[in-house]
Amino acid sequence: MFLTLLLAGLAALKDYIALHVVTCLIPAFLLAGAIVTFVSRESIIGYLGSAANKVSSFGIAAGGSFFVAACSCTVIPVASGIYYGGAGIGAAFILLWVAPAANILALVYTGSILGPGMVAARLVAALSVSFVVGAVMLFSFRREEQQRALTIPATTRAVMSKGDIILLLLLVVSLLAPNYAIRSGPYLYKVLVWAAAMAVVVVYAWRVKSWEEIKGWLTETWWFVRMIFPLLLAGVFVVGIIGAVLPEEWIETWLGGAGLRQSFLATIIGAITYFATMTEAPFVDTLMNLGMGKGPALALLLTGPGISLPNWLAIAKVFGMKKALVYVPTIIVLGTGVGWIAGFVLG
Amino acid sequence: MIIEVCGPGCPKCHATKTNVLKALQELGLKDGEDALVTEVKDLKMITVRGVFMTPAVVIDGVKAFEGKIPSPEEVKRWIEERK
Numbered sequence: 001m002f003l004t005l006l007l008a009g010l011a012a013l014k015d016y017i018a019l020h021v022v023t024c025l026i027p028a029f030l031l032a033g034a035i036v037t038f039v040s041r042e043s044i045i046g047y048l049g050s051a052a053n054k055v056s057s058f059g060i061a062a063g064g065s066f067f068v069a070a071c072s073c074t075v076i077p078v079a080s081g082i083y084y085g086g087a088g089i090g091a092a093f094i095l096l097w098v099a100p101a102a103n104i105l106a107l108v109y110t111g112s113i114l115g116p117g118m119v120a121a122r123l124v125a126a127l128s129v130s131f132v133v134g135a136v137m138l139f140s141f142r143r144e145e146q147q148r149a150l151t152i153p154a155t156t157r158a159v160m161s162k163g164d165i166i167l168l169l170l171l172v173v174s175l176l177a178p179n180y181a182i183r184s185g186p187y188l189y190k191v192l193v194w195a196a197a198m199a200v201v202v203v204y205a206w207r208v209k210s211w212e213e214i215k216g217w218l219t220e221t222w223w224f225v226r227m228i229f230p231l232l233l234a235g236v237f238v239v240g241i242i243g244a245v246l247p248e249e250w251i252e253t254w255l256g257g258a259g260l261r262q263s264f265l266a267t268i269i270g271a272i273t274y275f276a277t278m279t280e281a282p283f284v285d286t287l288m289n290l291g292m293g294k295g296p297a298l299a300l301l302l303t304g305p306g307i308s309l310p311n312w313l314a315i316a317k318v319f320g321m322k323k324a325l326v327y328v329p330t331i332i333v334l335g336t337g338v339g340w341i342a343g344f345v346l347g
Numbered sequence: 348m349i350i351e352v353c354g355p356g357c358p359k360c361h362a363t364k365t366n367v368l369k370a371l372q373e374l375g376l377k378d379g380e381d382a383l384v385t386e387v388k389d390l391k392m393i394t395v396r397g398v399f400m401t402p403a404v405v406i407d408g409v410k411a412f413e414g415k416i417p418s419p420e421e422v423k424r425w426i427e428e429r430k
Binding site for chain 2: 042077078081219226314317
């Protein structure tokens with residue numbers, strides 16, 4: 001029994017490593033490193049901070065968070081920073097939600113594993129949820145909001161230069177191209193497309209970036225590899241075991257179809273468990289192969305990286321118990337609702 | 348000189364502290380005598396220091412580095428320039 005489980009886990013790991021490391025993970029980690037190195041977080045924070053407490057600030061917050069690639073725990077210092085710096089509570093909690101649930105890295109990576117339909121759904125759902133969350137937080141704490149002052153210096157600096165945008169786009173292409181251009185045929189074709197795309201990235205980076213910048217970029221990339229890769233492997237291993245233990249009928253009953261109960265269960269699993277950014281995609285992929293419905297899958301994609309038990313506790317500690325008690329249930333209700341609706345739309 | 352390494356205790360924060368200690372050593376300063384290196388892990392205490400992105404290094408109340416791991420050379424340069 002134990003041996004079969006171990007073997008199932010190892011088999012999942014072997015498949016994953018064989019099919020994903022080169023064409024998915026290398027470009028994904030390079031993209032993550034590039035975002036950290038070349039996107040100026042100071043100016044994003046400047047924009048977020050100066051966003052007054054109006055609904056228009058929500059758009060700025062959601063758009064800015066898009067480029068903050070972070071897991072649910074690393075985003076908390078950033079969100080608390082802009083909140084105590086005087087940004088609106090709506091904007092702070094939108095950042096807290098969008099950065100892990102729908103950052104550019106997670107979206108592109110979801111796309112390369114689960115296809116364009118799920119990405120579009122994830123983006124639309126994350127943004128709608130973020131606006132509702134912002135509005136709920138703003139409404140619940142409107143009196144407190146009037147007494148806070150802004151201390152974040154306004155910024156006029158660009159978030160990134162033109163050259164950096166091109167580099168980031170090239171990386172997105174190299175992450176998507178192998179998985180979209182080659183849908184059938186031997187794996188070698190994918191690797192060839194990947195190699196061609198990577199060659200373009202390398203040549204471009206070599207021409208526009210100084211050696212110092214490239215070194216910084218590679219160092220950041222290596223940090224992502226060191227922090228996320230072990231979690232990713234552990235996640236895939238666990239999923240392999242889960243796939244072997246749970247009979248398919250179970251997954252179909254509890255997570256299949258488009259029911260409210262299935263969405264709720266998926267939301268709760270996602271809301272409690274900690275998923276490092278990117279680990280949610282292979283997890284959901286396996287569950288979908290075992291019969292999970294698209295609606296519950298979306299709910300899990302959002303709440304998995306979006307919130308987790310450690311993240312609830314940290315939010316309660318930093319922002320206060322009251323705000324955590326408004327935020328977490330709001331996300332659970334919205335996650336369930338979004339999954340339920342998406343089940344009908346996508347199904 | 349009081350050097351505060353701000354961060355929730357992530358691997359990057361440890362790397363930052365290591366680099367700060369290395370810089371001190373290269374400058375011939377002793378931790379505990381000429382300088383005091385402490386870790387600030389509480390998020391509220393980090394925020395109060397005006398830090399948004401961790402890891403960050405605050406030297407004598409001035410934010411020196413933020414959102415990245417400074418190399419020992421960068422820390423050395425920062426300290427030497429302000430002596």
